[in-house]
Amino acid sequence: MSRNESGAVASGSLARRPEQGGRSGHAVDEHRATQPAARLAGDSKPFIAVKNVWQQYGDQVVLERLDLSVAEGEFCTLVGASGCGKSTFLRLLLGQERPSRGEILLDGAPIAHEPDASRGVVFQRYSVFPHLTVLDNVALGLELPNAPLLGRLLGGAKRRARDEAAAMLEKVGLGHALAKYPAQLSGGMQQRLAIAQALVMKPRVLLLDEPFGALDPGIRKDMHALLLELWNETRLTVFMVTHDLTEGFTLGTRILVFDKPRLDPHAPGAYGARVTYDIPLNEDRRAARAAVETLPSHVAGSLQPALQGA
């Protein structure tokens, strides 16, 4: 991957701002950056807008001048070398960290600076609660928002939450394991559980931090199929960090490559990473989804009953 600036600009990936010394490439960049959004949603207002975001810890600049707009329903895969700020970017989206500079807008409003129910997350490890059964792990998400005092629902409400959780688990293929504890499940099953747990909240954004990094290749394929199926059924916007380039290319409708365009060998922390390549992928899936979204909602609803139900 080219490390010099002109190479990065030539790739048409840096959505550079003019006042930051952009060269003639800037018009092209702007066009490229907004293109996927326009094609997908048909309007210019992005669902997620990242505006000139910097993140630094002390002297160490991790991300610099990050500008992105992402349309709703996009499946973004984030790839890049280790330590290039992919996971940092994910933490910013999650609200786990606050950007040092710049802002991130979700649907036009600044995102909350702490994790909340609008953004679901699946980590590589420790995503599920070891002390709860599979069923309770998923039902928890239905109980917590509705029981601010007890943290649990009672009677009929509890039964309804458990039924809904069981239906969700059935969908991810865990219907047979409702009473088990996570420690009794395989790694792949645990990640299925983590995904079910996140999706039962019907978040608008799903953040995946190398969710399948610890899984066998065969299991990974199954998980890809499951994830795409669930993505197809919902209007979910997905950000997925992965080290597996193939995974990034096959799953995403857009791949974001994080890299440091400038590197000072004497001060490795002086410059941060940016998105050096921003490539739309899998046109067919993208188009199919865009087509569904242009339909009137009652038609789309009857075509995809799970769109509202999941």
Added chain:
Amino acid sequence: MRLINRHPGRPGWMMLAILPFALLLMLYLGSSAQRLAENPRDKLLPSMQQMADAVERMAFTPDKRSGDYLLWQDTLASLKRLGMGLGIAALAGLCLGVLAGTLPLFGAALSPLLTVLSMVPPLAILPILFIVFGLDELSKVMLIVIGITPVLARDLEQQARQLPAELLIKAQTLGANTWTLILRVVLPQLLPRLLIALRLVLGSAWLFLIAAEAIASTDGLGYRIFLVRRYLSMDVILPYVAWITLLAWAMDYALRRLTRTLFPWYEGAKA
């Protein structure tokens, strides 16, 4: 074969486990018989028969003066103090530990305090407890509470800190507020560790109990041991010590079983 690779079989394991006990017992019985042969009135190493007589006297014969069965009365009094002390300390330790380990604002205020408090030797402040709380039950229970609460709190704080940050974030994305996060995620995961911590401080709790009873009490296992010391009644002291050991072991065993019954997920989740 190297020693490190040699494992006892099941019967061998039993034999090896019993062996040290058997050796100690034989050593005692031998020395006791020898001393008693030289001087039948020797009190230092009483024979099994003498100890059985003492147990008969203490446990199954009403006391001449009060009409009580002393061993049972002592046991009841001691266990009551120990139970109250452990219960209060567990509750306080759990609250402090969860607050300090989960909420950074509370942790900043509580952690250094707990560290310093746990360094205060509890027996050194026993006189203060007697002055403040008087010589009755309260000061003895308080000694146990003050002695083990900081230890429990620090242990639980540590354990709460070691909960993966991912779980706390995940709970927030599932709609938890601070209170429900503690209630449904932190607390249930710390309870088995509380039981384990309790097992570890059981020894200290007994130590504080017996110390307090020895100094100011009118009943209790520790009181009795120190009382009969005046008459060199080893025939009473030794069975009492064995009884205390048995009680402590039974409590430890019960806590271990309780952990397994109440928290079946815990063993698997550690891996």
